[in-house]
Each structure stands twice: as C-alpha cells, then as structure tokens.
Amino acid sequence: MTERNPPFENRSCGLGTFLDIANRAILEKCRNGEYTAADIDVLQTNVFMSLYHLGDIAETLGMERIDYMDDPSNTSHMALMLFGRAIQEMAYTLDTITPYVRKHQTVAAPIVQDDTFPPPNGC
Structure with missing residues (x-):
C-alpha cells in the first residue's frame, strides 16, 4: 500500500491542521475573487477578535491558577x-494599523532612484 501525503500541513495539535486547511481555502477564494472586500473585512475582524479572546483566556488562566499550583x-x-x-497587544496593534496599511497600499509608492541607506528622504 502506498502512503499518501495529505495536501495540508498535519499538525500534532489537530487545531493547527484544521486552521491550515481553512487558511488555504480562504486564500484560494480570495485569489479567485470569490470574496468581496466586505467578506474579507469580516474574516479579518473575526481573526482579530479570536486573538483578543485567546489572549484574554491565557492571561486570565495565568491569574486564576496562581493559588492552585505549586510554583x-x-x-x-x-x-x-x-x-x-x-497576544492581545499584537492583535490591537494589527487592528489599529490595518486601515493605514490598506491606505498605504492604494497610494503608489515613490520609485527610489538609488539604493543608499538611509534613503535621501530620510524614511
């Protein structure tokens, strides 16, 4: 019998495998134009909310278990x-800078004439 490699990353936690499959499906749908900008905004908002909640869970668990563990x-x-x-602070940072990243991407970046560092305009 031939062993077949699955078309996804097989992670030991199980959740990572599921998220990898979801990420690949989302990426494919985005590339194919199946998702509108509003759909993508909703997905991104859900990712941010998940990060906020996961961070909050970890922080709360750390605080609540102090009395019960021998450490x-x-x-x-x-x-x-x-x-x-x-995790919460990184989610907050990503959440707050995202509108500026999109704005920056829509404006054509100036073409740098030379490769000196730092660039002549100081940025």
Whole structure:
C-alpha cells in the first residue's frame, strides 16, 4: 500500500491542521475573487477578535491558577499571563494599523532612484 501525503500541513495539535486547511481555502477564494472586500473585512475582524479572546483566556488562566499550583516563583503563571497579554497587544496593534496599511497600499509608492541607506528622504 502506498502512503499518501495529505495536501495540508498535519499538525500534532489537530487545531493547527484544521486552521491550515481553512487558511488555504480562504486564500484560494480570495485569489479567485470569490470574496468581496466586505467578506474579507469580516474574516479579518473575526481573526482579530479570536486573538483578543485567546489572549484574554491565557492571561486570565495565568491569574486564576496562581493559588492552585505549586510554583513558588510563579514563573509559569507569569509566562502565561505575559503570553496572553502579548497576544492581545499584537492583535490591537494589527487592528489599529490595518486601515493605514490598506491606505498605504492604494497610494503608489515613490520609485527610489538609488539604493543608499538611509534613503535621501530620510524614511
């Protein structure tokens, strides 16, 4: 019997495999023009909300489990809380800069005449 490689990334957590399949399907639909700009905005908003909630869950879990675990220096709790807060802050940053990224992409970028660094205009 021949072993077949699946057409997706097989992740050990299961959720990663599912998300990989979803990401590939979404990308294909975007490339084929099956999703409108409004559809893509809704998907992106849901991704941001998922990141906010996942971060909040991790941070809250880290705070709530401090009393129940045997960790005198609270390292695992602090790591979980920091991880959760970082996810939330990165989601917030992406959420706030996205409109500016889109605006920047619609404006034609100036053509740089030379490759000096930093560029002559200082940016």
